[in-house]
Amino acid sequence: MDKIVVLETFYNPIEANIVKARLLDSDIQCFLSDENSVTINPLYTQALGGVKLHVFEGDVPLAQSILREGGLENSFEEGTEGLLAEVEREFPVTEQAASDFICSSCGSSHVGYVQATKNRFNILTTVVSLLLMVYPFKARQTHHCFDCGHEFDV
Numbered sequence: 001m002d003k004i005v006v007l008e009t010f011y012n013p014i015e016a017n018i019v020k021a022r023l024l025d026s027d028i029q030c031f032l033s034d035e036n037s038v039t040i041n042p043l044y045t046q047a048l049g050g051v052k053l054h055v056f057e058g059d060v061p062l063a064q065s066i067l068r069e070g071g072l073e074n075s076f077e078e079g080t081e082g083l084l085a086e087v088e089r090e091f092p093v094t095e096q097a098a099s100d101f102i103c104s105s106c107g108s109s110h111v112g113y114v115q116a117t118k119n120r121f122n123i124l125t126t127v128v129s130l131l132l133m134v135y136p137f138k139a140r141q142t143h144h145c146f147d148c149g150h151e152f153d154v
Contacts, residue, residue, distance in 0.1 A: 002056040007063055009050040013039050016051040019067065023055070026066050030055045103145035104152055116142040118151055 010016035013035050023030045034048045045051075055063050101111045121129070129135065142151045 002058045004054050005057050005060060006052045007055045007060060008053045008067075010053065011045055011050045013051050016053055020053060022070060023053075023063055023066065026062075028055060028059045028063050028066070030059075030063070101143050103148060103150055105150035106145060106148040108145055108147040110146045111143050112146065113141060114144045116144070116151055 007030070008019070010019070013032075016032050016035065020030055020032055031054050033052045033054060034044075035051045037048055038045050038051050102109055103111055142153055144151050
């Protein structure tokens with residue numbers, strides 16, 4: 001029985017799954033390790049060394065040739081610019097619909113209704129949270145411009 005070896009390491013679990021699917025389509029048995037840990041908490045990526053793609057030792061030359069012919073090799077060094085850029089070229093992302101709201105500061109339509117970053121909590125929420133020693137339970141929602149950072153209510 002062949003030994004299982006790490007063929008490649010990825011910092012992006014999506015990219016690792018795309019490469020894994022390509023190898024499985026070519027009848028090369030493989031699996032990913034540390035994928036769930038990195039997906040749940042991306043801060044663990046560096047500590048765990050990324051998502052590892054494992055294959056049987058005998059399949060390494062065939063797997064490398066498949067990845068080379070598909071332009072999928074060296075995706076670890078290229079980061080997300082490698083394989084994901086190629087996928088985005090094949091399946092272009094459609095332009096986002098313009099927001100119904102326009103920023104009063106810069107005129108941009110790149111506005112979303114999100115949790116406020118400035119003055120999120122009112123006085124009552126802050127006092128009750130301090131007395132109960134819990135995280136504030138109610139945060140203010142506002143329109144936020146992602147271009148200039150201006151927050152406004154409509």
